[in-house]
Every structure is written in structure tokens, then in C-alpha cells.
Amino acid sequence: MQNHNPENIKIHVSVIRTSFFRFYEELNDFLPEQFYKEIYPFSFSGTPSVKNSIETIGVPHTEVDLILVDGVSVGFDHILKGSEHVSVYPVFESIDISPIIRLRAKPLRKIHFVVDVNLGKLAKKLRLLGFDTYYRNNLNDDEIVKISISEKRIILTRDIGILKYGNVTHGFWIRSDDPKIQLDEVIERLQLKNLFKPFSRCSQCNGQLKRIKKELLKNRIPVDTLSYYKIFWECQGCRQIYWEGSHFDKINDWLEEKRGKKVI
Numbered sequence: 001m002q003n004h005n006p007e008n009i010k011i012h013v014s015v016i017r018t019s020f021f022r023f024y025e026e027l028n029d030f031l032p033e034q035f036y037k038e039i040y041p042f043s044f045s046g047t048p049s050v051k052n053s054i055e056t057i058g059v060p061h062t063e064v065d066l067i068l069v070d071g072v073s074v075g076f077d078h079i080l081k082g083s084e085h086v087s088v089y090p091v092f093e094s095i096d097i098s099p100i101i102r103l104r105a106k107p108l109r110k111i112h113f114v115v116d117v118n119l120g121k122l123a124k125k126l127r128l129l130g131f132d133t134y135y136r137n138n139l140n141d142d143e144i145v146k147i148s149i150s151e152k153r154i155i156l157t158r159d160i161g162i163l164k165y166g167n168v169t170h171g172f173w174i175r176s177d178d179p180k181i182q183l184d185e186v187i188e189r190l191q192l193k194n195l196f197k198p199f200s201r202c203s204q205c206n207g208q209l210k211r212i213k214k215e216l217l218k219n220r221i222p223v224d225t226l227s228y229y230k231i232f233w234e235c236q237g238c239r240q241i242y243w244e245g246s247h248f249d250k251i252n253d254w255l256e257e258k259r260g261k262k263v264i
Helices: 025-030 050-057 120-128 141-151 160-164 179-190 223-228 247-260
Strands: 017-023 040-044 066-069 085-089 112-115 132-134 154-157 171-173 209-211 232-235 241-243
Touching (some): 017 025, 025 085, 040 050, 050 066, 050 085, 112 120, 112 141, 120 132, 120 179, 141 154, 179 247
Parallel strands (some): 112 132
Antiparallel strands (some): 017 040, 066 085, 209 232
16 A cells, blocks of 8 residues: 655645725626625636736626726736726726726727627617618627627627627627617717718618619609609618608607717
8 A cells, every 4th residue: 555645745725815896987887786886806816817807707898998906007918916906997088098008999990880689779770870780680799709800890789798709899788778778878988979971871781872863763663752752862782762751850850869969
């Protein structure tokens, strides 16, 4: 029988450390209710990065713009040691923080969206406002991320998990399940009020609309419609025809409401 010397046995003990996080403004939406606008004690072993720790807590990195550790600006790769106080801020809209480490990717030069499968009504409303909005009701998470990266599109989603993909740079988690409120969220967060281009995109397929002469529409739409209305558009994708019907004034009123409405 082999003799085991207890002195040769190595015991590995994981040291548990705790860092103290404070999340600001809308980042609190991702936290359990008891930690809303309160200190969040985060316990860990090993040497996690501040980015991994934030996402373990439940906040997607795409929502974060600034991290201060004990008052010093740090990047996502900063390693936690324990006992430090971490302040995490969302995107800054009016304060210039350029002298310190800004974590969010720079805004895209042009606003394009890819919308997940649960936001079909939001996609239609964005198209009515003139925004290039990619939507299919059978996209999986990997496809959404691939489209976002390859076509430089902002992901709009109700699924926080999509925004935790490491290669996602532009994304926004939609809080509400009401399409009307969802649209208000996007307009306010991304400051879109001055970028509306109504009647420029097809609400069904996202194709661009182009004015078309009436004489080219014979046998394509009812004769009464052709004789009553003067202005027509054709979708360059699905070839659907649009005209200034009774809905036209309603859409214009809706657009004015969105331009002037203070939301969120």
C-alpha cells in the first residue's frame, strides 16, 4: 500500500473578492429592483475584466459609454482586483467626455437598423419615417449580428443576449413591449427627430420609393384612383404603388407629433 504524505498534498482555495458597482440612469433598467440606483456588490474569483463583470451583472456592453474605477477612467479590458468602486455610465448626449476613455463606438455616419424578429411593428414604423430598416421574421441571433457588422446597422432588440456578443458595436435594448412607446424610445435615444424622411421607403419591404408618372400606371391601379390623385410613388423593391390617399394627412399629423413630442 502506497503511503501518502499529507505535506505533499496541495489544496487550491479560490479567493472570493468583491467590487462595488454603481450604475447610472437607464443602465438601471437591467438590474434587479433592489439594486436600482444603489450600490451593487459584485463578488468574483480570479481576474475578470470590468467588461465581463458588467455583462455578468446583466448590462450589455453596447449600452455603456464610460467606466470610472475609483474615479479613474478605464477601458473594458481593465482587470478587477476587489474592493474598488466602479461607476458605470450610459451614452452621453450633451456632455463632452472626449478627454477620457469613451467606450462606445462612434456613431454611424448613416442611420441603418436591423430589427429582431419580435419587433416587426417597430420596423414598419421606422420605415414610414424613412429609415433603412432590415427586418425578417425568421432571423436568428447570429444572422442579426452578422448583418449588423457587415452592413454597419444598429441592432434594435428586446433580447439582451444579442447585445452581449463581443463583436457587436452598435445596439439598443428596447425596454417597452408597446410598439408606439418603442418608437419613442428609439427616436429619443438616438436623437432622430431631425432625420425623418417620410414617404421615401416602402413600409412592407424597405425598398426606396420613387415618384412615378401617372401615365405609367394604367392597368396597375384602379381607374378612379388614377384620375383622383396626382402624386404617386413606386417601390423600387416590391413595385407596390403608393399615393396620397386618406391616410396621407394622418401620417403627416403623426410625423409632426413625433417631431415635437418629448418622450421618455
